[in-house]
Amino acid sequence: MNTSIKSRSRLLIAAALLAASGGCGATAKYDANVQGTVTIDGELAPGGTVTFTPVEKGPTAVGTIASDGSYALRIGQGDVGSPDSSEIPSGKYVVTAMITGSSPPTDSAPAGAPPSAGPKIIAEKYGSRVTSDLKFEVKKGPNIIVLALDGPWANPPVEEPSDDTSAAEAEGEQESATTGAREDAATASTPAGVTETAEPATATENEAFKDQEAKR
């Protein structure tokens, strides 16, 4: 009797340990905190989302951009009590971003429905992991990662005919005038995309944090 309880409790402990250590497969170590600032053509981003996807495997981290351009990454709910202290696994990440401006004045959403999303105010390339040139190594401990993004005209989007027809329906005779303006804007700023690249910002900034930790 006595021995069976003992062996049973041993089994339980062993099971608990197993669950804690390897239950959910090889769990990534959540050992890094990432905060930073997002700029678009040098100005602070007004809102939006950044997504850090691991280059190898692991969970994807997201950050909501505050109105002051700052963000902090989390996975899932992150640290609910202190969102800015949320931790993610260190390692290499590719970054995508979604930042939209205010909705167009010719909003076709029906009354009562939420307004349709505004146009993207960053270059198209940041929308996909394949085309994004933002790659960062997240180090153990605190990281500050500045994301210096190009504006939408760095890679002018291809004109979509379907877009034109829907807009034409909404605007009627204004159509020819606005098309002209749009083409002007596109041609005037096209070269910016050729000369400008997003700054791969902060390989060295982890060192500064180490210094701070030492001071504390």
Added chain:
Amino acid sequence: MNAFFSCLQPSMLAACLGLVALTGCGGPYDAAVSGMVKFNGAPVPRGTVSFKPQSTGADAFGQINSDGTYVLRTGREEGLNSGSYSVSVAANETPAPNPKGGPPPMGKAITPEWYRDPATSGLTFTVVPGDNTIDIELNATPPPGWKPPPGRR
């Protein structure tokens, strides 16, 4: 030890409290910067101030308020590391939304182009531990040898 006992003297109390405020719960940074951005003497009503460290460290940013004032932040936290910084200012008017629904054009520049790049802005400041007031005065005179970069409006 001596430093600790000197805190017990009334004359040192304020300094010691300041020290506690700096190192205790003021976040991870040892300095704070606020100030005003002016172009030709008038406050700049919007835009972004960027402080880039001259050696290593994290960049700090500040949003320019409608009265021209700004406060620097590093990531989510207010404050920054003390040290020497190269500073840039980018301010554009809010562009009118594109009536066709595409991305809006870039707003008209409020501050001159050369202030956008810390390498050409000619603005450098030293941030000391504690509170700093840094007023940034901009003018329309380009730095010697400055040429507009190709392809920008």
